[in-house]
Structure formats: structure tokens, C-alpha cells
Amino acid sequence: MIFVFDLDGTICYKGQPITEKILHVLECLQVNGHTVIFASARPIRDMLPILNPRFHAYTMIGGNGSLVSENGQLTYSTSFTSHQTHSIKSLLNEYDATYLIDGEWDYSYTGSPDHPILTQVDPARLAKMVPLEAHEAIVKVLVLTANAMEQLADKITLLDVVVHTHRNENVLDISPNNIHKWAALKKLNIGREQYIAFGNDANDISMFKNAAHSVMIGYHEELAQYATEAIPLEENIEDKIVEKLNYLSTIYN
Template sequence: MGIYVFDIDGTISKGGLKVEAELCQSLARLQQQHQLIFASARPVRDMLPMLSDELHTATFIGCNGGMAYQAGEIKTSHTLNPAFVKQVLQHLTALDIPYVLDGEWSFSFSSRTHPFHEYIRSLSSEEISEQALMEEGVTKILMLSDAHKASVLALVEAENVSVHTHRSDGFYDITPQGNNKHRALSELIGSEKYTAFGNDQNDFIMLSHAEVAVFIGEEKDFPHATHYIEMEAIPELLMQLESNATA
């Protein structure tokens, strides 16, 4: 049995839409013989609606490594320092930057509205007040604008946090120090080999450590992959990889 790891947005999903039925079927067939792990910048709450129900039994890494979900329950979760969160939010509010706060399962929005807020509401009904979420614990702060980004990064550079930039939309997020998909993956599978599919900067470390790295995009954006393909070619490549493994 092999281990296959998939990013979601830009890798198996376009434009924030649910993963197409044909690709879900390919992944479900793969899951019959192999372990599937989905690793995303999204919290697990917003990963599950992207996939068909039969794939919900897979393992999930959310918030860029900030949480892991397996067998219907959260296995690990890392939260930011509350005093730091409060400082960042005051700074974002003063700069009029829209944001999203994620907890283990709940979310909260800035008073400054953004279309992405409605997208999240379309996926989940777990919205609570900012104060309630801060009391629960914040796993990720997602900035929905790169305006004043240098100012925000200057504020956080002395803190024990990780910053992840989303190449496709210009958003960026803050999680606890050391959070990344590969670290969370290592906590789950140790030193076992795996095949990884990704498309963005937050996938680079995970892809670099993969036995087989599949990049959805061009070599100029990530020069260390085994395969470079478009999303539509994933089912065909999966059949090829399985055929090679059994040859």
C-alpha cells in the first residue's frame, strides 16, 4: 500500500469549486488500495465539502499543517498566542484589511467585509463571534488582501509564527511557528515514502521530500518535481503510477 498526498486548491480543484465527480471517482478507486491524505491551507472544516462523501474517510491536514483529522476526529491542533492574535487584529483593523480567523472547527470574520467571507459561509455554518473564537483558540489568521503586507510582516517577524503566501490569489496566512504540510505529514507517517501532488508555495517542502512529486504547473515555478501536468491529466497519471508500481 502506498501513500498519496493531495493539495486541494489549484491541484484538484479550480476556482474554489468542489472537486469534479470524475476526479473524485479516480481518488476513491485509489483509496481502495492506498492511503489518501489531503493537505490544504484550508481548515479541515472547509476541506470536507470539497470532496465526495466516500473520500471523507481519508486523513486530512488543514491550516497548512496546523491541524490533522483522522477517523472523524481532530488528532492534532496548534493555536496562536492570544496576545499576539489581539495585536495583529488591532493592526489589521487599523489598516482596514479584511481577514478570516479559523479555530479547530469554527470561524470568524473581520468587520471589513470581503467576498471570500460569503464563500466560506456557503461551505459551513460554524461562524461564531470573534471574541468566542479567540477564547477557543485561533489556528490561523488569513489576510484577504496583500495591501500593507510589509507592515503586517514587520509586526509578526519577531514572533514564533509561520507565514504562508498563496500564489493564486494573493492571500497569505499566519499559523504557529513550524507549521507546514510536510511537518504534519511526518507526524502522521514518520519516514514512510509518499507521492505528493501540489501547485503552490505552501506545497514546496512537502513536494521536495516526496518520493514522487507531481507539480500542477510549469517547471519554472517549481524545478524539483518528477512530473509536470495539468489538473485534467491527474486520473491518467494515477493509473500510470499504479501500473509502474505493480510492474
């Protein structure tokens, strides 16, 4: 069976690398004939530092599905159209927004130097912070602040893009249309009910909808209706995840 894991808030927490306890059980899945895929809102660049280097050749879905890396190489990328890019830039300016914007590798950032999200951006110094105009293509936009966030969200939605609102962080997460984790899985020739999904947020809904089995970590109201089961986000969360993976590995073998 294929096991697909979101990262932040699912198998790693507060921007810290995945622990050896979780990494060990993921390796056991592979040894037992399963396949492990990581699927995150982070770009590939920012997935690497929280994964031990021995996992860097695993298949990774980044940018909520806009990027795919296989065997350590970027094999798939989808960006906003030139019209969408121009319109998003205009709206960001109109609403005096601050943002984190990702190209395929480098990024642009205009937020506060002490914004907590900055601790998760390129911690391994693998990329460069560049002016917005320097990107040949843009694959993901995070709006951190704006004069009227709800109005901005409404206008950006009209551009035929995918917009997620992360309530806990109060940011807008914007991706090109038809870009989500399930779309990326299909690009990898993975079909409906051919995988097990672990996730914790709204951007995991598409892959939960099409999974053979889905496990929600913590609680998210929108995601909950598509989850097969949930594991409470408690102090012993990693032990519970290991226990669940060992069980699922056996029944889906």
C-alpha cells in the same frame, strides 16, 4: 504508497467540489492498496463540502498542517501562542487590516461581503461566524487587505510564525511556527520519501521537498524547483491527472 493531495488548484478548481472523474481515480488508488490523504490550506470545516461524504473519513490535513482529522474526528490541533495572538491582533488593528481568522471550527471575518474568498468559507454552514475574542484558540489567519501589506508581512514574520504570500489572491496566509504540511505528515508517522505529493502553490513546498515523487499542477516559480514533474493547467487537466495517477499507481505498487 501514500498519495497526498492539495485541493484548491490541484484537484479542484474555482471553489467547486472535486468531480466524480477525480474521485473515482482516488477510490481506485485505495482499492489498489494505496492510501489517499488530503492536505489543504482550508480548515477541515471547509474541506468537507468539496469532498463527497464517502471521503469524509479519509485522513485530512487542514490549515496548512495545523489541523488533522482521522476517521471523521479531529485528532491534532496547533494554535498560535497567547503572545502571538495578542501581537497579531494589534498589528491587524494598526494596519487597518481585514481578515479571515479560523479557530478549530468557527471563524471570524471582516472582509467585504462580496470578496471571492467568502464563497469558500463554510459553504455547508457547519460553523458559526464569531467575534475574534470568542475563539479559545486561533489556528490560521488570512489577511485580505491592509494599509501597507508588505510592512505588515514583515512585522508579522518577526513573531516567529509561518507566512505565505498567495500572489494570485494578494493575501497573507499565516500559520503557527513549525506548522506546514510536512510537519503534519510526520505527526501521522509518515516519513521522508514514503509518499507522493500533488500540489500547486508555495504552501506545498515542505511536502514536495520530502516526497518520493512530486507533481506540480500548473506552474509556481518557488514550487517548481522541488517538483519531480509538472502537469500544465489546461482544459484537459483532469484527464492528465487521471492518466498520471494510473501510471504512478502501477509503478509504485
